[in-house]
Amino acid sequence: MEALKHESFEMLPDERxxxxxxxxxxRWIQDGAFNPRDQQPSxxxxxxxxxxxxxxxxxxxxxxxxxxxxxxxxxxxxxxxSDIDCFIFNRLKREGLSPASRxxxxxxxxxxxxxxxxxxxxxxxxxxxxxxxxxxxEAALELTMG
Numbered sequence: 001m002e003a004l005k006h007e008s009f010e011m012l013p014d015e016r017x018x019x020x021x022x023x024x025x026x027r028w029i030q031d032g033a034f035n036p037r038d039q040q041p042s043x044x045x046x047x048x049x050x051x052x053x054x055x056x057x058x059x060x061x062x063x064x065x066x067x068x069x070x071x072x073x074x075x076x077x078x079x080x081x082s083d084i085d086c087f088i089f090n091r092l093k094r095e096g097l098s099p100a101s102r103x104x105x106x107x108x109x110x111x112x113x114x115x116x117x118x119x120x121x122x123x124x125x126x127x128x129x130x131x132x133x134x135x136x137x138e139a140a141l142e143l144t145m146g
Contacts, residue, residue, distance in 0.1 A: 001022075001025065001026065001029065004017060004022055004025055005022060072086050072087070073086045073087060073089075073090035074086070075089050075090065077089065080099075105129060105130055105133040105134075105137075105140075106126065106130070108133075108141075109121050109125070109126060109129045109130075109133075109144065112141075112144050112145065113125070113144075116144075116145065129143075129144060
């Protein structure tokens with residue numbers, strides 16, 4: 001207690017502890033200096049500790065971090081023109097990866113169909129899309145998504 005009060009020698013921290021903290025230590029010693037961790041916690045205490053740990057973990061999720069200004073990475077490839085594309089391309093390069101090649105019309109239609117309807121395209125839709133894609137890929141995509 002002398003060390004906590006900085007009477008004989010000083011214990012960390014450099015500043016003297018607040019009186020309330022010293023009073024807590026005094027009471028703890030007077031009560032027998034029991035180890036509060038020598039018994040299994042009650043279900044309520046265990047649940048509370050688990051929740052606090054989970055909450056601390058979740059508070060580090062990227063989606064809960066405060067917004068901050070960032071600059072869009074410079075990308076020379078003209079196929080990566082939107083701001084989001086630039087971030088994706090930059091991360092791919094940083095990870096030593098390269099973008100996947102463009103999907104062929106059948107693969108593209110299949111992906112779109114599953115995303116938009118949850119079902120594969122019908123044979124008629126496949127033929128129609130292939131013909132439209134051959135004439136104008138952009139128009140075929142607009143028809144499919146519209």
